[in-house]
Amino acid sequence: MARRRNARGHGDRLREELLDAAEELLAEAGDEREVTVRAVVEKVGVTPPSLYLHFDDKAALIREVVARRFGALAAATSTAASQHPDDPAAALRAGVRAYLGWARDNPGGYAVLFSTHRETQLLRPDGTGGSDAFDNLVERVRRCQEAGVARDGDPHLLATLIWSAEHGIATLSVARPHFPWPDVDHLIDELLQRVVGLPGRVSS
Amino acid sequence: MARRRNARGHGDRLREELLDAAEELLAEAGDEREVTVRAVVEKVGVTPPSLYLHFDDKAALIREVVARRFGALAAATSTAASQHPDDPAAALRAGVRAYLGWARDNPGGYAVLFSTHRETQLLRPDGTGGSDAFDNLVERVRRCQEAGVARDGDPHLLATLIWSAEHGIATLSVARPHFPWPDVDHLIDELLQRVVGLPGRVSS
DNA sequence: ACCTGAACACCGTTCAAGT
């Protein structure tokens, strides 16, 4: 009814516009089921069938949006960790903080990343995608051990514990806002100190 | 179309039947959005408007089902922990194992408990409900400290770390089945040993 | 008091048709 531009130029810019619109709606709503096909196409200014020229179905659209946000999360943690090239303990801590900071600032965006029944592997041939963020975490733990600032133990298992805890904090703090949460930075310090034996905060 | 019993007896047995049907559908589907109002009423044998005689809307129905399952989860952990009245370490470990065992056996049922935007507090006047399960966990940690089998530290903070980690493991192991998960019992032992200093498995 | 029939405004998706 309130459509604006009917004739679109050539090319598949529409595809990007649909992804952008879906990403914005997701960030606003914070809930996947409010991101409706009809709302996405209306935001762009086309009719529902146009979406199916570029995506198999709604799930495929959401899947690509999720992949984008995974990239943003991985970039945020990597960037934060790389600020401390000569201090493995600070790098590990900065990565965890950036992870939880990103989840706090993108509550809806974080939740969908792990919504159930998204069995499709997000791994891309170019290596970017889902799980190399975890590999980076393993690597950061290993560097701490080599530098002697972390206790011994299987780095994969330690990273799994850290990842589980930070994911738990990220989701529960959104789902249970009335719970008496301790200060998140303090929680992270305690987690890292107790799980991998990281010394208390030293700098920054 | 395929309705069976049209005339229902008096009383609000229908209310219980609707709750039972919704709980079963949720367990089967493992996804909240597959639990549809129309599927629930058809399973019971009534028409959609009948549901609104007993519940304000679909959200109210789901909320009551969630409250039921919270009760079941709390009962499972409490029962497991109470098997070890004279061994605080075994009680703490048994509670965490029961929590993750319940989540494993009720993947759909566990996920909905913490689905986002369920802001309504589940606390009931009678005290049963949401968060006394957490209080029990705090208490189990405190008993370990008193018995000298756990390190010092704020029990509330330690319980928060344990809860976050077990919640993270519970949700991620469902959302990421292809991740190389270590043995869950081993993961729990490592978690409790590293976070609260619980000694390695002693019995049972 | 309790339940139904019929309708409302939505939703994802498809298909023939337009340019």
Next chain:
DNA sequence: ACCTGAACACCGTTCAAGT
């Protein structure tokens, strides 16, 4: 090649009506 109009089978919810 790209987009629309119109329809399909769903959904949650409401309202008048039946007994």
